[in-house]
Amino acid sequence: MADDWQARAHGPDRAQPGGGPGRRELILIGAPDAELRITPSRAMSLSGAPLGVLESVAASQEVTIRPLFGVSEERILAGRPADTVETVESASLAPVMARFYQVDAPDEQLDELAARLRDSPAVEAAYVKPAADLAVLAPERTAERLNDMMPSGPDAPPVTPDFTSQQGYLNAAPAGVDAHWAWTQPGGRGAGVRVIDCEWGWRFTHEDLTQNQGGVVAGTADQIPDSRSTHHGTAVLGEISGDVSSVGVTGISPDAVISASAFSVPTADAIKAAADRLGPGDILLLEIHRGGPRYPGGDTQLGFIAVEWWPDDYTAIRYAVSRGIVVVEAAGNGFQNLDDPIYDTPQSGFPDWWRNPFRRAELDSGAVVVGAGAPPSGNFGPDRSRLDFSNFGACVDAQGWGREVVTTGYGDLQSGPTVDVWYTKQFSGTSSASPIVVGALACVQGVLRAQGRVPLSPARARELLRATGSPQQDSSERPATQRIGNRPDLRQLIPAALETGSWTGVQFSGQVAANATQSWFTFQWPAHWHVLWSVVPTSPRPGAPQLRYRTRVERASDFHATYWIEITNLVDAPVDFEARFVVLGW
Amino acid sequence: MRIGTQFTGSLDAGQSGSWFTHSWPQEWHVLWHVMPLTPAQGAPGVEWDVEVERADAAKVTYWFTIRNLSNAPMNFEARYAVMN
Numbered sequence: 275m276a277d278d279w280q281a282r283a284h285g286p287d288r289a290q291p292g293g294g295p296g297r298r299e300l301i302l303i304g305a306p307d308a309e310l311r312i313t314p315s316r317a318m319s320l321s322g323a324p325l326g327v328l329e330s331v332a333a334s335q336e337v338t339i340r341p342l343f344g345v346s347e348e349r350i351l352a353g354r355p356a357d358t359v360e361t362v363e364s365a366s367l368a369p370v371m372a373r374f375y376q377v378d379a380p381d382e383q384l385d386e387l388a389a390r391l392r393d394s395p396a397v398e399a400a401y402v403k404p405a406a407d408l409a410v411l412a413p414e415r416t417a418e419r420l421n422d423m424m425p426s427g428p429d430a431p432p433v434t435p436d437f438t439s440q441q442g443y444l445n446a447a448p449a450g451v452d453a454h455w456a457w458t459q460p461g462g463r464g465a466g467v468r469v470i471d472c473e474w475g476w477r478f479t480h481e482d483l484t485q486n487q488g489g490v491v492a493g494t495a496d497q498i499p500d501s502r503s504t505h506h507g508t509a510v511l512g513e514i515s516g517d518v519s520s521v522g523v524t525g526i527s528p529d530a531v532i533s534a535s536a537f538s539v540p541t542a543d544a545i546k547a548a549a550d551r552l553g554p555g556d557i558l559l560l561e562i563h564r565g566g567p568r569y570p571g572g573d574t575q576l577g578f579i580a581v582e583w584w585p586d587d588y589t590a591i592r593y594a595v596s597r598g599i600v601v602v603e604a605a606g607n608g609f610q611n612l613d614d615p616i617y618d619t620p621q622s623g624f625p626d627w628w629r630n631p632f633r634r635a636e637l638d639s640g641a642v643v644v645g646a647g648a649p650p651s652g653n654f655g656p657d658r659s660r661l662d663f664s665n666f667g668a669c670v671d672a673q674g675w676g677r678e679v680v681t682t683g684y685g686d687l688q689s690g691p692t693v694d695v696w697y698t699k700q701f702s703g704t705s706s707a708s709p710i711v712v713g714a715l716a717c718v719q720g721v722l723r724a725q726g727r728v729p730l731s732p733a734r735a736r737e738l739l740r741a742t743g744s745p746q747q748d749s750s751e752r753p754a755t756q757r758i759g760n761r762p763d764l765r766q767l768i769p770a771a772l773e774t775g776s777w778t779g780v781q782f783s784g785q786v787a788a789n790a791t792q793s794w795f796t797f798q799w800p801a802h803w804h805v806l807w808s809v810v811p812t813s814p815r816p817g818a819p820q821l822r823y824r825t826r827v828e829r830a831s832d833f834h835a836t837y838w839i840e841i842t843n844l845v846d847a848p849v850d851f852e853a854r855f856v857v858l859g860w
Numbered sequence: 861m862r863i864g865t866q867f868t869g870s871l872d873a874g875q876s877g878s879w880f881t882h883s884w885p886q887e888w889h890v891l892w893h894v895m896p897l898t899p900a901q902g903a904p905g906v907e908w909d910v911e912v913e914r915a916d917a918a919k920v921t922y923w924f925t926i927r928n929l930s931n932a933p934m935n936f937e938a939r940y941a942v943m944n
Binding site: 554726795804806824827831832859 | 861862863864865868891893894895896897898899900901902903904905906907929933935937939941
């Protein structure tokens with residue numbers, strides 16, 4: 275269908291730059307005590323709470339309200355059926371997620387509808403999210419647009435050349451992530467790891483994407499072969515999963531199985547759908563950003579920020595992280611300082627529990643946030659310096675190449691009769707940076723799996739990305755204090771992930787009164803450590819047991835655990851004891 | 861020694877649940893513990909008991925009773941350590 279793409283090459287998708295593939299979304303959150311049940315035509319409260327305006331809005335023919343995270347509130351609360359005997363759906367967020375709804379209505383009515391719905395006593399929050407977009411188009415402050423490449427490359431020869439020598443991001447640090455070294459390690463190509471990319475379109479029929487491709491597993495992909503969305507997703511796939519061959523490119527983690535979840539549905543729904551198909555240690559990539567408080571409107575991505583700032587997307591990411599999935603999220607191309615206090619102020623209609631997740635204090639999504647750094651060519655400033663468009667701030671965990679990424683799609687490196695042989699040498703943005711971090715993490719998880727080790731938890735992945743890698747550099751206009759983090763270096767990252775240890779010790783000692791039961795706690799233990807506890811009396815008293823003990827565990831944060839040791843004295847005299855631990859490893 | 865996570869699960873507030881995992885070689889010395897996955901600061905979130913069944917001459921089944929001590933739903937993972 276060569277004519278198909280040629281006819282569309284200058285069609286509406288290119289004629290409306292900035293007119294991204296996303297659309298505005300009205301999100302409603304039910305009040306906790308209302309116990310709402312909403313069908314496409316009716317709303318009711320199981321607790322008998324007054325519905326107010328919600329009743330008439332739900333009955334309106336122009337408006338459809340449906341649960342955001344599943345087909346019904348009951349199914350969300352129950353969780354999906356277990357897919358194995360020993361694995362049960364994550365349910366901790368279910369009561370919260372069951373209160374989220376998507377409100378479908380004509381776009382011009384969304385703002386007024388949100389304001390009306392907030393008057394309902396059964397509604398905790400109602401807000402309109404700006405249209406999301408690919409993290410690709412730079413604001414007007416950038417001289418040239420990102421990822422607006424045309425199929426200007428030479429036509430493909432009968433056999434596509436090997437472009438891997440141009441994939442500098444595969445090379446040794448500091449220029450690249452040293453994928454070449456990772457590939458020498460068992461599992462180092464990402465074997466046994468699953469990755470799902472969330473965005474709008476992909477070309478899974480590309481000649482360089484034939485191995486370990488899972489296709490679109492949720493939602494419906496953009497069907498236009500050469501749309502901005504399709505090229506974008508294809509480029510992301512190539513960076514992570516390009517085939518191992520002498521043709522074209524090779525992905526950073528080509529043995530990982532990569533699939534896609536399409537934002538043809540509300541973004542939070544697509545994220546949850548992806549999470550439901552992954553397990554602990556797998557990786558979920560968010561190739562999306564949207565206009566925040568500083569977005570002026572119109573044809574620009576100035577002010578676009580990471581999507582975790584919105585309560586529903588935050589909740590969906592949190593759902594994935596709570597399942598042990600490493601979520602990698604583009605920081606966005608909005609020129610923004612994510613530490614700016616403006617992000618502490620909720621958008622109109624946000625729920626009371628919302629706090630700025632970029633602070634990572636009261637709310638922390640648990641995602642790995644990725645900024646865009648300059649490649650080593652020097653064409654865009656010193657290597658690893660922040661690119662002008664890249665958002666930055668304390669919450670940005672790591673960086674990847676934000677320019678000059680050679681991968682599949684677009685056609686400026688090689689074009690030809692079908693988009694399935696097109697390649698680019700200019701993929702850019704936090705969009706090109708994030709897959710580099712995903713690929714590196716997939717290599718690490720593959721090595722851990724190959725050695726029978728526990729995969730990195732989301733919190734551990736963040737920690738190691740921050741502790742290793744090639745450091746961010748200053749540029750004349752953008753000092754490294756404008757944080758985008760380090761570029762991953764697999765030659766550091768994999769050994770750091772493989773480090774483990776085992777030791778024993780006495781954490782504390784004390785005395786339990788006669789026939790009493792008392793509890794002690796010890797905190798700030800890394801939660802990924804496997805720790806066992808025992809208690810031994812130090813007051814000799816032969817002839818009968820003196821102490822009984824039980825360990826309880828508190829997950830204080832994504833990263834830390836607190837151990838509570840409850841000790842019962844079984845005798846009629848005080849007993850001194852010591853509480854012993856063994857760290858078994860991680 | 862090898863460590864790992866055998867299974868994950870979830871429990872509603874205050875709920876107890878039972879799980880088992882079977883066909884563990886009898887000659888393996890295995891210890892178990894449970895780690896919540898859902899942050900909930902300020903109090904213990906989970907406790908557990910382990911019981912053991914000798915399924916046949918070669919295999920062992922481990923049974924778990926896991927209790928959510930908090931007032932909110934909780935995810936957890938059951939971790940093992942093979943000590944020999």
